[in-house]
Amino acid sequence: MKIALLGYGRMGQAIESIAIERGHEIILKIDKNIESYSLEEIGIDVAIDFSIPDAAFKNITSCFKAGIPVVSGTTGWLDKYDEAVEMCNDNDAAFIYASNFSLGVNIFFELNKKLAGMMKNLEEYGVEIEEIHHTKKLDAPSGTAISLAEQIIDVNERKKGWHLETANDNEIPVFAKRIEDVPGTHTVSYTSRIDDIEIMHTAHSREGFAKGAVVAAEWLKDKKGVHTMKDVLSSLFE
Ligand SMILES: NC(=O)C1=CN([C@@H]2O[C@H](COP(=O)(O)OP(=O)(O)OC[C@H]3O[C@@H](n4cnc5c(N)ncnc54)[C@H](O)[C@@H]3O)[C@@H](O)[C@H]2O)C=CC1
Numbered sequence: 122m123k124i125a126l127l128g129y130g131r132m133g134q135a136i137e138s139i140a141i142e143r144g145h146e147i148i149l150k151i152d153k154n155i156e157s158y159s160l161e162e163i164g165i166d167v168a169i170d171f172s173i174p175d176a177a178f179k180n181i182t183s184c185f186k187a188g189i190p191v192v193s194g195t196t197g198w199l200d201k202y203d204e205a206v207e208m209c210n211d212n213d214a215a216f217i218y219a220s221n222f223s224l225g226v227n228i229f230f231e232l233n234k235k236l237a238g239m240m241k242n243l244e245e246y247g248v249e250i251e252e253i254h255h256t257k258k259l260d261a262p263s264g265t266a267i268s269l270a271e272q273i274i275d276v277n278e279r280k281k282g283w284h285l286e287t288a289n290d291n292e293i294p295v296f297a298k299r300i301e302d303v304p305g306t307h308t309v310s311y312t313s314r315i316d317d318i319e320i321m322h323t324a325h326s327r328e329g330f331a332k333g334a335v336v337a338a339e340w341l342k343d344k345k346g347v348h349t350m351k352d353v354l355s356s357l358f359e
């Protein structure tokens with residue numbers, strides 16, 4: 122596949138290594154110093170956006186207009202996700218966004234949903250989420266922590282939203298810690314007077330995120346419409 126990288130920071134570079142290992146070619150790299158760029162007529166099969174919150178929507182929708190399937194892992198821009206979905210469908214384009222592309226976190230998401238279903242009526246347990254990331258991260262809480270919170274809110278009628286650090290009884294508190302060089306650690310904790318239950322995912326490097334993004338790009342290349350990482354991994358979750 123001929124791949125365009127929209128964002129060539131820590132993740133763009135990790136994706137480049139994995140893509141080359143899997144036999145793909147990087148034919149375009151866009152980063153912050155490239156103000157305007159054309160995606161047309163250079164034979165891009167798929168674009169992968171890991172940029173910054175302020176740039177993601179423009180990068181993604183430029184791909185829709187050029188008819189190029191796009192995978193995005195950029196977090197912190199999701200107030201515009203519904204608009205992106207509409208534009209994808211209007212342009213008959215192809216799109217996958219995931220707050221986390223790693224196989225391990227996508228398994229962790231399924232565990233989180235299962236546990237949330239089991240805990241939803243047990244009022245004696247409080248629930249909270251903690252995420253730890255490197256100090257260069259621009260957004261807080263992480264996109265993955267927001268996905269975990271939304272998965273619990275979807276099944277637990279007592280929880281109406283989430284809040285950073287402090288929360289009302291009807292919200293899930295999400296704690297964001299920044300420690301140098303941590304690739305990404307997420308914990309969901311249920312705490313009662315009698316005992317605690319915790320599930321945790323710890324990334325040891327960015328390799329899992331990068332590999333998942335390339336696998337998603339391979340899967341999306343000849344498809345249309347808006348998809349999720351669960352669609353990509355469907356055979357695993359049957
Ligand atoms: N979904 C997932 O699995 C994962 C998502 N992420 C997310 O991916 C994003 C990028 O993460 P990192 O690579 O660690 O950040 P980074 O800061 O190392 O890289 C972002 C790059 O985007 C560039 N950039 C700035 N303006 C741009 C523009 N207009 N167009 C294209 N590129 C532009 C920056 O110069 C920088 O090189 C973040 O939002 C992060 O939260 C990170 C890891 C995994």
Ligand SMILES: O=C(O)C1=N[C@H](C(=O)O)C[C@H](O)C1
Binds near residue numbers: 196254258262304
């Ligand atoms: O910025 C990061 O590094 C990461 N961002 C994603 C997020 O916000 O959830 C995924 C991963 O945890 C690493």
